[in-house]
Amino acid sequence: MKIIxxxxxxxxxxxQGAMEYKTDFLISLVSxxxxxxxxxxxxxxxxxxxxxxxxxxxxxxxxxxxxxxxGIMGKYVSTWFEYEIMEDIMEGNLNRFFVQPIGHLGFRAFxxxxxxxxxxxxxxxxxAILLWVISSTAGVTFSxxxxxxxxxxxxFSLMISFMLSYCLSVANFWLTWGWGVFNGARxxxxxxxxxxxxxxxxxxxxxxxxxxxxFPYIVYFPLNVAVGNIAGLDILFGVSMxxxxxxxxxxxxxxxxxIGMKRYIAARG
Amino acid sequence: MKATFKEIIxxxxxxxxxxxxxxxxxxxxxxxxxxxxxxxCTWLCTKLLYAFIVHRTDSHVGGLTPDxxxxxxxxxxxxxAIYTGIFMNNLGSIPWRVRQGxxxxxxxxxxxxxxxxxxxxxxxxxxxxxxxxGIITIAVSWSRMGLQAGFVNITAYIYLIISGAALAYSFFLxxxxxxxxxxxxxxxxxxxxxxxxxxxxxxxxxxxFMQRLGIFLVPVFVIANFPVMAxxxxxxxxxxxxxxxxxxxxxxxxxxxxxIAIKRYSSAGG
Numbered sequence: 050m051k052i053i054x055x056x057x058x059x060x061x062x063x064x065q066g067a068m069e070y071k072t073d074f075l076i077s078l079v080s081x082x083x084x085x086x087x088x089x090x091x092x093x094x095x096x097x098x099x100x101x102x103x104x105x106x107x108x109x110x111x112x113x114x115x116x117x118x119x120g121i122m123g124k125y126v127s128t129w130f131e132y133e134i135m136e137d138i139m140e141g142n143l144n145r146f147f148v149q150p151i152g153h154l155g156f157r158a159f160x161x162x163x164x165x166x167x168x169x170x171x172x173x174x175x176x177a178i179l180l181w182v183i184s185s186t187a188g189v190t191f192s193x194x195x196x197x198x199x200x201x202x203x204x205f206s207l208m209i210s211f212m213l214s215y216c217l218s219v220a221n222f223w224l225t226w227g228w229g230v231f232n233g234a235r236x237x238x239x240x241x242x243x244x245x246x247x248x249x250x251x252x253x254x255x256x257x258x259x260x261x262x263x264f265p266y267i268v269y270f271p272l273n274v275a276v277g278n279i280a281g282l283d284i285l286f287g288v289s290m291x292x293x294x295x296x297x298x299x300x301x302x303x304x305x306x307x308i309g310m311k312r313y314i315a316a317r318g
Numbered sequence: 319m320k321a322t323f324k325e326i327i328x329x330x331x332x333x334x335x336x337x338x339x340x341x342x343x344x345x346x347x348x349x350x351x352x353x354x355x356x357x358x359c360t361w362l363c364t365k366l367l368y369a370f371i372v373h374r375t376d377s378h379v380g381g382l383t384p385d386x387x388x389x390x391x392x393x394x395x396x397x398x399a400i401y402t403g404i405f406m407n408n409l410g411s412i413p414w415r416v417r418q419g420x421x422x423x424x425x426x427x428x429x430x431x432x433x434x435x436x437x438x439x440x441x442x443x444x445x446x447x448x449x450x451x452g453i454i455t456i457a458v459s460w461s462r463m464g465l466q467a468g469f470v471n472i473t474a475y476i477y478l479i480i481s482g483a484a485l486a487y488s489f490f491l492x493x494x495x496x497x498x499x500x501x502x503x504x505x506x507x508x509x510x511x512x513x514x515x516x517x518x519x520x521x522x523x524x525x526x527f528m529q530r531l532g533i534f535l536v537p538v539f540v541i542a543n544f545p546v547m548a549x550x551x552x553x554x555x556x557x558x559x560x561x562x563x564x565x566x567x568x569x570x571x572x573x574x575x576x577x578i579a580i581k582r583y584s585s586a587g588g
Contacts, residue, residue, distance in 0.1 A: 076505040076508060076509065083513065083515055083516065084512075087515060090524050090525075091371075091519055091523055098379050098381075099377040101375075229353035229354050229357045232357045233356055233357035236357070236361055236363075236364060240363065
């Protein structure tokens with residue numbers, strides 16, 4: 050019980066911390082909204098200028114829902130703690146985990162999900178408003194059941210994103226300043242996860258090959274469920290893949306972190 | 319007239335020193351420099367993805383052929399190189415410099431404070447992939463189209479790229495100057511900075527209302543759209559005049575605003 054209690058405290062403190070910066074987060078949502086507007090107009094123009102009613106396996110309504118939700122999903126699964134870990138390693142702040150009765154992964158996970166609880170509540174509310182606006186102005190229809198399923202599987206996407214970033218954070222033990230690496234990795238992850246365009250735009254072969262990686266299960270798979278391109282047993286298969294990647298990345302983190310910790314010198318600690 | 323010319327020469331000499339110092343500083347951390355180039359390559363890919371999509375769908379976006387859209391994207395990439403190389407870091411650091419009281423030294427230097435504050439750093443890593451990628455993109459789409467642009471169109475294209483960059487400087491400097499009145503302006507700056515992305519695709523994809531808004535009220539579409547429109551002879555005399563006037567107008571307005579703003583500087587952190 051004591052073990053659970055300390056992690057619940059981390060989670061609660063993280064929510065309280067996030068409350069302080071909720072305006073900052075809302076503003077970042079507004080500025081991120083520009084990309085959604087550009088995408089909406091771009092695809093409206095592309096479908097308007099194309100003779101085909103369906104492009105890359107998506108009709109206009111599905112594509113609009115996809116690109117709008119991809120922008121939102123990007124915020125939903127976004128991580129930031131790799132930069133905090135970079136500072137922790139540079140400043141020698143990891144020392145506390147040698148003496149405090151709390152694991153680093155547990156501390157990071159509960160802190161992350163605490164902040165995300167608040168942020169993603171705002172994301173869900175804003176998504177609902179945005180979808181309502183799109184459906185009433187652009188005449189795009191969507192299935193409520195599919196959106197409910199998306200709501201259920203999105204936390205798995207969040208967990209994959211967390212575990213990926215946690216594994217990548219280990220690079221901080223080798224790099225003095227990993228800022229550029231994380232930024233580059235973020236862009237690559239966004240593209241490969243289908244966070245800008247559906248992976249189908251790269252062609253069937255590339256899209257199929259990418260399905261062997263964890264990235265598509267962060268955005269591409271859940272959004273295809275939302276637009277109705279994945280249904281029935283395929284959803285169950287996708288969720289199994291999500292769980293499998295969470296487990297794999299957890300195992301990887303348990304291997305690479307001890308290796309990285311051997312390089313830790315508590316420079317300024 | 320002679321005094322003005324002398325001042326310009328002096329500032330150009332100082333700028334050469336700024337550029338040299340920045341290069342030496344950035345090459346001191348070579349790994350970071352290389353990582354910066356690699357990171358920017360990934361961003362470049364996202365910009366090119368838009369052109370890739372238009373080609374794959376063979377769609378005529380806003381009446382433009384896929385090659386015309388690609389030439390637009392190339393121009394946007396070149397403008398991004400200019401903006402990130404010369405202005406971005408300088409403008410982004412203004413709020414911090416004002417808060418830290420770093421202007422004290424700049425105020426006593428025998429050069430323009432605005433010039434010193436907004437031009438002192440030159441970024442090299444970010445523009446390199448953008449310049450290469452932008453030129454290749456423009457060259458490929460140009461040759462695919464077999465574009466036969468006359469001397470006047472090409473001159474107008476180059477002039478409007480330069481004036482577009484100058485417009486971007488003035489436009490993005492405005493929110494930074496608010497730091498002399500308001501302590502926390504990060505959020506506002508972030509929102510305005512994201513307006514840059516509206517140049518990633520031709521303005522023809524937006525409705526008439528948004529086009530007018532982006533040309534006359536918040537002239538963000540003037541930056542990347544007007545050079546390409548001049549090249550394709552799609553720019554009406556009125557819009558061409560606006561494209562020439564608005565960067566100058568905004569530059570002199572920002573100059574005035576800067577002079578007003580600097581009077582409020584109180585060397586807070588110094």
